[in-house]
Amino acid sequence: MIRRASVCKTPSDRSVSSVVGTILLLVIAVSVAGVILIGVSTWTPESPAMTAFELSADSDRSTITIEHRVGDTIDVRELSITVIVDGTELTEQPPVPFVGATGFDGAPTGPFNAKADPKWSAGERASFAVASTNEPSFKMGDLVRVRLVVDGQVIADLEAVAR
Template sequence: MTIGSAVSAASVRDDARADRSGTRAISPVIGVVLLLAVTICLVAVVTAGIATWSIDTPAPTAAFELQADGDDSTITLEHIAGDSVTVDQLSLTVRIDNTELEKQPPIPFVGAEGFRGTPDGPFNAQADSTWQTGERTTITLAGNNTPSLKSGDTVTVTLGFDGQLLTEVETTAT
């Protein structure tokens, strides 16, 4: 081997070492950055999951019976079985022949637009706010609430509890 070729071979080795040592220094940095990115993504997913998770109070389990009288324009609901229901957390939607009443009853109430007088039973704001099995409530539609209730109409009442469907009952008005 000559001196020129020995120097040339040594410089090639030094150049190769320089290239490898530069690459080796980047590898751990890339690994740390990737690990940090994965950790941040994982934390974001877990945080989003926890933020959307809520512990809702389950709706009570209860059964109701519906009666409607077209002559008196009254709708009566009776709590016939199941858990007691807190009236303050109820929402009520009344449909007559699949058309919602123009003015829905606020629950509980004493005198509301679209309704005559005050409701009987637990829908009355002056009554106990807990609706027990065996109790019934009656609301009377006013003449200015449309559609009007007549004998033979199909009446559907949907009860919601704290934003969840509690029940939907249907009857034909007598």
């Protein structure tokens, strides 16, 4: 009869085998966790391009100015603007681009002017003057909000206290 030699000859050999096995399992678990962590930390969901604007409202001249600070170029022919003064929408909203419109004085500046390039790029300012016949008028300290919408999507909801 042939006998096989046992790998573990003494009880202390068996102890070493279980410790080595446990350490090996821990190394594998830590390695897998590290790979998963690296994969998750480098993955970012797609987000819309960042666009930032800055709003100012000059109560002395009834002028609203919006600066396109960063982000994609916007075609103002696809832009809708809503102006809200202390919670109340203006009776007449600016129909950008325009030159002379009911509720507004003079011609707007920048890409809001119908005779200018309708592409509004980062770094450009656009402004318009609200006529005294357009209600509500704003005075110093009033909260002026402007909502910019393109294709039904709000791209900016801005607030400024009139100076």
